[in-house]
Amino acid sequence: MRSNSNLAIGSIVSRDSGGSLVEQIVRTVACRIDDKLLRTGSRMPSIRQFADEQKVSRFTVVEAYDRLVANGYLESRRGSGFFVRERASLINNHTPHLSDIHKIPTSQQPDVVWLVRNMLRQLPPQKMPGSGLLPHEWLDGELVANGLRAVSRLNQSLLLHYGTQQGFLPFRQQLQLKLAELEIAAAPEQIVTTNGVTQALDLVAREFTQPGDTIFVDDPAWFLMFGTFATLGTKVIGIPRLHDGPDVAKLAELAALHKPKLYIIHSVLHNPTSTSLSAAKAFQVLKTAEQHDFMIVEDDIYCDMHPGSAVQPATRLSALDQLNRVIYLGGFSKTLAANLRVGFIATSRDTAIRLADRKMLSSLTTNEISERVVHKILSEGHYRKHVDRIRGKLDSARNEVTARVEKLGMKVEYRTPAGMFLWVDTGNDTIALTEKALEKGFLLAPGSLFSPHQLPSTKMRLNVAAMSDVSVWHFLENELS
Amino acid sequence: MRSNSNLAIGSIVSRDSGGSLVEQIVRTVACRIDDKLLRTGSRMPSIRQFADEQKVSRFTVVEAYDRLVANGYLESRRGSGFFVRERASLINNHTPHLSDIHKIPTSQQPDVVWLVRNMLRQLPPQKMPGSGLLPHEWLDGELVANGLRAVSRLNQSLLLHYGTQQGFLPFRQQLQLKLAELEIAAAPEQIVTTNGVTQALDLVAREFTQPGDTIFVDDPAWFLMFGTFATLGTKVIGIPRLHDGPDVAKLAELAALHKPKLYIIHSVLHNPTSTSLSAAKAFQVLKTAEQHDFMIVEDDIYCDMHPGSAVQPATRLSALDQLNRVIYLGGFSKTLAANLRVGFIATSRDTAIRLADRKMLSSLTTNEISERVVHKILSEGHYRKHVDRIRGKLDSARNEVTARVEKLGMKVEYRTPAGMFLWVDTGNDTIALTEKALEKGFLLAPGSLFSPHQLPSTKMRLNVAAMSDVSVWHFLENELS
Known part of the structure; x- marks a missing residue:
């Protein structure tokens, strides 16, 4: 019995594609399930059959199937084999x-x-x-590994307790210097560390919106936040992104119509277009925000990949506005290690206190160990x-x-x-x-x-x-x- | 001029209370501000005056004041000195x-x-x-430090990328074994790691409630979650806690009245009373939950401090219910290191997928480095x-x-x-x-x-x-x- 022609099993195991055989099988089957090429409820080939067709050992198949079960892709029904499980999506x-x-x-x-x-x-x-x-x-894995080793040698009591509410102070002091170079004045008490920019966006959106409110984003824009905002019950509207920033006429028109609470924008190296904001556009965006009274969230996660405005003109809204109406987000997931989960918010003193309280109530503190690692890398001058x-x-x-x-x-x-x-x-x-x-x-x-x-x-x-x-x-x- | 009699400055610096002089001053002044003994807007003694009264150097005072400014306790007004800042509270x-x-x-x-x-x-x-x-x-700081060093020696590519959505798989496999010892059957795909129990509670409450819904808690109970639930717009109602669990008559009465969505309970070593749930109470709680159709969240953060039911009778709701109506929360902040921020949720397969999606949308992934550290400590048998x-x-x-x-x-x-x-x-x-x-x-x-x-x-x-x-x-x- 050939169980599922969609599987195209012949192509699953290509011995040159990296990772163990088990990992290759797991990846490929998981891909096909996520891609819906293998439908929910369909039966997988038996272990023997799979092993024979792929010319791999049965042990390999058993281990791969086990991992797929462990990861929620397959389920095992006693006596009748392995089946593709339903993987419900939050949004859908x-x-x-x-x-x-x-x-x-x-x-x-x-x-x-x-x-x-x-x-x-x-x-x-x-x-x-x-x-x-x-x-x-x-x-540079060595940078991160060295950072971890250095932190492991600290006075051990520093490893054991909670971090501080707004984040590791010396790290925030360092961020103050980094922001100063971008002409953004932010004292350490205006900075709140977060579990990456994703948590920063979640906290800001929870602070400034209620279900039914509208959030503006660029169109196109980073997709994850669409899901984040949908879970908060907010309405997401896209502002067309041009080569030098948003379509400001459209922004003004839609702002009058939708009365947004927030506009999330990548000023520098916008994802996915890699365009940056011109000075003229930046000024227009701020004037529109003022006129229609919405806050701007400037996500600057690609900051350190930008070569300076001599190479590509780029104006940061936070530098013009000095964190009154603009909330600045940054982080080190792109340039150091996503796994450290170190991001931050820079904003007015009052908003910083409110966001720090919100962070405390939703995850207590961030991981100070990671913040110490990033602090070490930045302070020793390797980062630049x-x-x-x-x-x-x-x-x-x-x-x-x-x-x-x-x-x-x-x-x-x-x-x-x-x-x-x-x-x-x-x-x-x-x-x-x-x-x-x-x-x-x-x-x-x-x-x-x-x-x-x-x-x-x-x-x-x-x-x-x-x-x-x-x-x-x-x-x-x-x-x- | 003696500026503020409330300060009782005489008692601030007690050279035996640990930490540097600067730290002692910072702590004590911050305490008094949080405690509202120093009122918002009141003027602090000048640096000279403070230094003279405390018999410390002016440098010490300058540094302490600077840190208090950096932490949002004081503000400096040019030419007129230092003043107590307003520290707005999220909830209030x-x-x-x-x-x-x-x-x-x-x-x-x-x-x-x-x-x-x-x-x-x-x-x-x-x-x-x-x-x-x-x-x-x-x-045991050495345990954590060794764990960090071991992780720093891993293949560096493992440090750099995002963790997986539900959390580090070998760690979840280990949690499966830990839960099995508590007679709770949970496959790795039923487990989602979190940034401590605090994030777990936030995710669960966001998944199961909407603004206006009611959440039951024990009375007394762990206070942080009152704030967490208030930010979600939910109503919090307390169920009196007795020596062997909640007052079940009151639970049934209030459930009929308020139709709660969730009941958050510490079955084992309840915070703050250190009482545990009897078998009879556990059964009653589950029957009431079924009758009034609410979910139970069993926060078992004190699990490993419990000596076994021979010493103190204790019944886990998850062991009776097997994660159908009960969501189990655990973590390692109390016994290993709060700073690692490693907690987890065990629940039904479907709820696990939904909560993992929610975690992804609010913070992308948890810190896999920390999860690897805890995994190492657990797997090497030191933890027990x-x-x-x-x-x-x-x-x-x-x-x-x-x-x-x-x-x-x-x-x-x-x-x-x-x-x-x-x-x-x-x-x-x-x-x-x-x-x-x-x-x-x-x-x-x-x-x-x-x-x-x-x-x-x-x-x-x-x-x-x-x-x-x-x-x-x-x-x-x-x-x-």
Whole structure:
């Protein structure tokens, strides 16, 4: 009995794709389930059958199936084998009370939760041209490992207790200096550390909105926050992003109409377009915010990948406004280690106190051990050299990838001189493309994900640092010719 | 000019109370501000005056004032000196839209945010008989430091990327074994790691309630969650806690009246009473939950301090119900290190997926580095011996403190044979007592904090592990005689 032709089992195990055989099987089957190529309830091949077809040992298959069960992909029914489990999505199925506020399509298409789950599934980095992170060989594990060792040698009582409410003070003092270089004056008491920018956005949105309120985002924009805001019952509206910032006429028009509470914006190296805000646009955005009385959240997570305004003009709203109407977010997940989970908020003194209380009530404190690690790396001066190196590598990768992408007939929407992302128009539906890519074991980031309403798109985001795998190029060549 | 008689500056610097002079000044002034003994807007003594009165150098005062400014306690007005800043509280001042749902008194009395801020201010542990943590000399910093060093030696790519969505799998596999010993069957996919139990409670409450819904808690109960639930706009109702669990008649009566969505309960070593749930009560609680269709959240953070039901009868609701209607929470902040921020949720498969999605949308992932540290400590078998030692020390401390407390005429409400807390009746208003204690540099935990409606109380919680400072006893002797 051949149980499931969708499996295309023949292609699962390619002994050159990194990781143990077990890991390869787990990854590939999990991909297909997330991608809905393997449907809920369908029966997996028996262990013997799978082992024979793949020419691997039964032990390998048993271990792979066990891990898939442990991770909620399969379930084992006694006596009748392994079946694909239902993996319910938060957004699609579990916020019925939000449905009248913000309808999120319950399609079979990749959604936010789907993509982030895939990101977190830890495919080999070279298989993730859609990833938002640098491959680990671009980062400096030794910096982080040294930091951990240094912290482990501290007076041990420092390791044991809770951190402080706003975050490790010497680290906040260091952030004060970092912000000063960006012409943003923020005393340590204006800074609150967070579990990455994601927690920062959650805290700010919870502080400033109530269910039914409207939040503006760029269109396209970083997708995870659409889900975050949907769980809060807020309405998300996109402001078209142009080469030098938002469409300010549209911003003013929509602000008058929707009376937003917040506008979340990437001023510098916007995700996914890598564009930055011009001085003129920055001024217009602030005037509009004042006129319609909304707060601006400036997410500056790509800060350290920006080469300075001599190379690419960029104006930070926080530098103009000095943290009155603008809340600044930053972090070290992109340049140091996502796993440290170190981000921060800089804002007015009063808002900082309120957000620190909110952080305390939702997670008590952040991890001071991680904050000490980042503090050490920053204070010893290694960080600056490290991000210089990253920028240099990004520049050559960007040039090379841009040339190859254009040779394939794709259009790079903005030929920006900085950043890790290219926003490319493939001329094809990128959802279909993403589904095909997943069959080959690649993760793409289709344009629909970055659309506040998940509208279909022919665009997608490419990570220039994650395009070294030749088979990714072969795939694109085949599909786009 | 003597600027502020409330300061009682004479008593600020006691050279024997641990920490540098600067730290002592910072702590004491901060205490007095939090305690409202120093009023908002009042002027601090000049640097010279403070230095002269305290017989410390002006540099010391400058540094202390600077830190107080950095921490938002003081503000410096150019040319006219230092003044006490307003420190707005989240609950008291910043959730006006909740006021019609859940009125929290805006008194000058210690409130939840106040106590937790004080906890996090890191007074010397021996000055915190009201603390919820073990003093660090009771913990094993070497275990944590070794764990960090081991993790720093891992393949560095493991340090750099995000953790997985539900948490580090080998750690969840280990938790499966830990739970099995408690007769709770939970596969790894039923477990979601969190940033401590605080994040677990926040995620669960956000998943199962909407603004206006009712959450039941024990009365008395752990205070931080009152604030957490208030920020969600839910109504908190207390169920009287007796020596063997809640008053089940009252539970049924209030459940019929309020139709709660959740009941948060400490079955084992309840905070603050150290009582545990009897089998009969456990069964009644579950029947009531079923009848009135609410979920139970069993917070088992004190699990490893419990010596087994031979010493103190204790029934876990999760063991009876097997994670259908009961959600189990646990963590390692009490026994390993609060700073690692490692907690977890065990629940049904479907709820685990939903909570993992929610965790992803509010903080992306937890810190896998910390999870690897805890995993290492647990898997190498050190943990069991470590908690055995803690229990032994707690037993002698509890006996000694109980005897001394009773000798002072206080009543120990429940003479329980386990746990770190005594719930004592002082016969006096414990808010006034707490205020006086703060003047002496001690942090008490008055009964009103543990009351869901912050009602005044003659009771307070003592941490038997934090009663070694002779001056704490002198204080109690003076005040209670």
